[in-house]
Amino acid sequence: MTSLRPPLLRSVLAGGILICLPGLDGAEPKEDHLIATTVAAAGADYLVQGEYLGTAGGKQLAAQVVAQGDGKFLAVFEPGGLPGDGWNGTDRIEVDGKASGDTTTFGQIGWHGALTGPTFTGTTDAGAAFTLTKVTRVSPTMGAKPPAGAVVLYDGSNTDAWKDGKVETIEGEKCLAVGAETKRSFTSYHLHVEFRLPFKPFARSQERGNSGIYIHHTYEIQVLDSFGLKPQANDIGALYTVVPPLLNACHPPLTWQTYDIDWQGPTFDGAGTKTGNAAVTVRLNGTLVQDHTEVKSGTGANKKKTETPQGGPLWLQDHQNPVYYRNVWLAEKT
Known part of the structure; x- marks a missing residue:
């Protein structure tokens, strides 16, 4: 597998952010070499990223919003629900978005929406209005206890x-x-x-x-x-x-x-x-x-x-x- 960091960069963990420092050539670190390990250090984009669930035209609809850096996002709309929880496993609509202030706006191939705080509203390509709310799923086996003899x-x-x-x-x-x-x-x-x-x-x-x-x-x-x-x-x-x-x-x-x-x-x-x-x-x-x-x-x-x-x-x-x-x-x- 490929190396993940330029060979001349050194890194330190500070305040939940992995920061790549200048290498021997004196080059300045790029923003894309910052790696957040805590929510506090993740910044505004992390608060937008996540899973959203609601309805459109009376049918369940979900979206997974993926942060792509510099206020850019990809919304993946999934009819029926989230993966493993209602989605049919095949239909997915990808729509690009961009943050401006407190709102992230999405618009492409007939799908349009605006995400502010925990609420994602908009219309589908068929003109159906949707309202989705941010959800946080927890695995059903989270915290599983080892059985006797494990x-x-x-x-x-x-x-x-x-x-x-x-x-x-x-x-x-x-x-x-x-x-x-x-x-x-x-x-x-x-x-x-x-x-x-x-x-x-x-x-x-x-x-x-x-x-x-x-x-x-x-x-x-x-x-x-x-x-x-x-x-x-x-x-x-x-x-x-x-x-x-x-x-x-x-x-x-x-x-x-x-x-x-x-x-x-x-x-x-x-x-x-x-x-x-x-x-x-x-x-x-x-x-x-x-x-x-x-x-x-x-x-x-x-x-x-x-x-x-x-x-x-x-x-x-x-x-x-x-x-x-x-x-x-x-x-x-x-």
Whole structure:
């Protein structure tokens, strides 16, 4: 995967903003190298970004408003409701918008609207009036408690289960930083993990809050701010570069999100010869995004990595983005 920062830039975390400092060539940092890790540091555009729900012409309508930097926005209208909560999964209308003062105005291909505070009003291309109100969804598995016998990997108290486990305090909460790898290896299990993505409105694609859940340090379930995007095989919920998610269930950045991953490792005979492929079922924020997906080999750069009966550690990929984790536990299968 590509590097996310110019090699001559240094960065520091201050007041919830990751600031890239001038490099050795003396160049000044660009605004698009500011990365907010707290709501307080995210600025006015973050208050506009989010999910909106209401009706148009008596039918339910939703919109996901995505910040694109410098007061520019993309509104994705979704008839029926939000992804995983009423939307039909196919119809989406993308409309550009621009903020001016307290109002963000949208207008394109017959759709027009104005967003002020938590209220988004306008008309569809069919002339139906809509009124949408900002909503904040919480995953139904947020705060899930580990069952009896589960392996608690991180509950905020210590990093004893991890190599390179580092804790950072974000908005008063002790969070596990990227780059940590479990000391133990595991084979098949149910994994619960909660994560929080940074707000990077100027970034695009793989530069927008990138990390990954690496099972056996071999198979990656992508972690990325894909909010409002058409899902691809390198977006959140994907078996990285192999299988795209069934649905883009990503919530806005700077909100806690959940992965619940059911992993069945590959099988081997007594001589260590592989006899069956791995399989994975993934729920992102409670929505099914991988359904018993067959996993034939490692993903990304690990495609040719040798699979073993012993499984491997869990790694939270460090992709030079301030992604944070909490409430990480797994229940091993017998």
